[in-house]
Amino acid sequence: MKTFHETITDPEVVRVRGLSKTYGNRVAVDGLDLDVSAGEVLGLIGANGAGKTTTVECIQGLRRPDAGTVRVLGLDPVRDADRVRRLVGSQLQSSALPDRLRVSEAIELFSTRSARDADGLVERFGLEDKLRSSFGSMSGGEQQRVFLVLALLNRPRLVILDELTQGLDPAARREVWSSVAQLRDAGTTVLLVTHELDEAEVLCDRIVAVRSGRVLDAGTPAELVARHAGVATTRFGIRDGDTDGLVRALRSVSGVHDVGLDPGGQVAVRGDRSSIAHVGAWLVSRGAIPADLRVDVPDLEAALLTLLDGREEPAPTASDLTGALR
Ligand SMILES: Nc1ncnc2c1ncn2[C@@H]1O[C@H](COP(=O)(O)OP(=O)(O)OP(=O)(O)O)[C@@H](O)[C@H]1O
Ligand SMILES: [Mg+2]
Structure with a gap:
């Protein structure tokens, strides 16, 4: 020590x-x-x-x-x-x-x-x-x-x-x-x-x-x-009711970027990590607690894969900057 x-x-x-x-x-x-x-x-x-x-x-x-x-x-x-x-x-x-x-x-x-x-x-x-x-x-x-x-x-x-x-x-x-x-x-x-x-x-x-x-x-x-892991996705099924209205309302929940319907009919809410808690709270406040709620949270592995797989360019080095100024 x-x-x-x-x-x-x-x-x-x-x-x-x-x-x-x-x-x-x-x-x-x-x-x-x-x-x-x-x-x-x-x-x-x-x-x-x-x-x-x-x-x-x-x-x-x-x-x-x-x-x-x-x-x-x-x-x-x-x-x-x-x-x-x-x-x-x-x-x-x-x-x-x-x-x-x-x-x-x-x-x-x-x-x-x-x-x-x-x-x-x-x-x-x-x-x-x-x-x-x-x-x-x-x-x-x-x-x-x-x-x-x-x-x-x-x-x-x-x-x-x-x-x-x-x-x-x-x-x-x-x-x-x-x-x-x-x-x-x-x-x-x-x-x-x-x-x-x-x-x-x-x-x-x-x-x-x-x-x-x-x-x-x-x-x-x-x-x-x-910085690099992308969005969190919260998915859940809805039994019946006004799906379009639900999708519209979820779009204004804090941290949510977009809301869509998966091919299986599940609602998929994509957003910041904070959106997970806000979507959960929103559902509870409406008395809707879906039994099949599932969350995909971006992790370090996802972040590093994005970072290392070639889509992001290395930061310029001092010699690049000097070269650019010449
Ligand atoms: N002794 C050497 N002679 C010539 N080229 C070398 C030598 N050592 C490394 N290189 C080259 O330098 C580059 C960086 O090699 P380095 O061993 O530092 O990579 P690394 O990140 O440790 O890779 P790895 O994950 O495979 O261990 C590579 O292109 C490698 O071929
Ligand atoms: Mg090595």
Whole structure:
């Protein structure tokens, strides 16, 4: 757990401005800005090839940016590589350990702290029985838990997890999710790379969506839902009576955008999320409580799909704006 003093002196654990990285003629990251605040789980989300891994590799000092600045707890990860390495724990997308290495040996190799720290982590991730197992003999989920232990061994100020649950079965995914939730609850700052939308929904306090190495949008799940998830739909059947009148009257209920009849004869009311409560209250006030009332609420998954599927353009970068002014 961070002390109060640490929290106020380092509100920003990661600060990235205008990061660009090109491999040959392939632009991987193109003027990206990113902040990770102390104690939050920030999700970096985007399709394959969006530039996520390149970004976190620059944050860890494993790659040198072509342009832009990267600061981790105020340090430059290229110039202050040793200090940054001591402050950051990471599980990289391409992590691997030699098959014959035992878990206990890996821990010894990576640990710069007391054995008691390691024992606590081994217990927390349920690996007590696996200490003598060789890495190659373990299942994917067990290996991921070993990577988590290694990432946390030296009490890092920042933990970077790049596609932590890739290839895991649903039960193992949930197990790893609960490990990340424990980290969050303990106040550890986490930068989580994923393209699993449900994972982001469960774990992230804030999300940065990227495409083609640029930020499409950033915000809390609630902010992204409000901006990109579209409308809520409330549906219900009506027995008889003045359908046209009902449809007309519902159009003036607060938050409602439009009202129509589904092919099955159900009334479909589309509007802001607030319209759900207003439509419900309106129906109750008229003594009409439909037994088949159903609500489709836009969620984060819907928001991210809209955002990532290509209909929305990335925000212009500083270099675009400079170019436009020339
Ligand atoms: N070492 C490299 N050499 C050449 N091109 C690379 C290299 N690493 C990444 N790239 C390219 O840079 C782009 C961004 O790759 P990156 O690995 O950062 O994406 P990503 O968002 O992590 O994707 P994924 O979800 O598939 O892991 C891709 O087009 C990729 O092909
Ligand atoms: Mg990647």
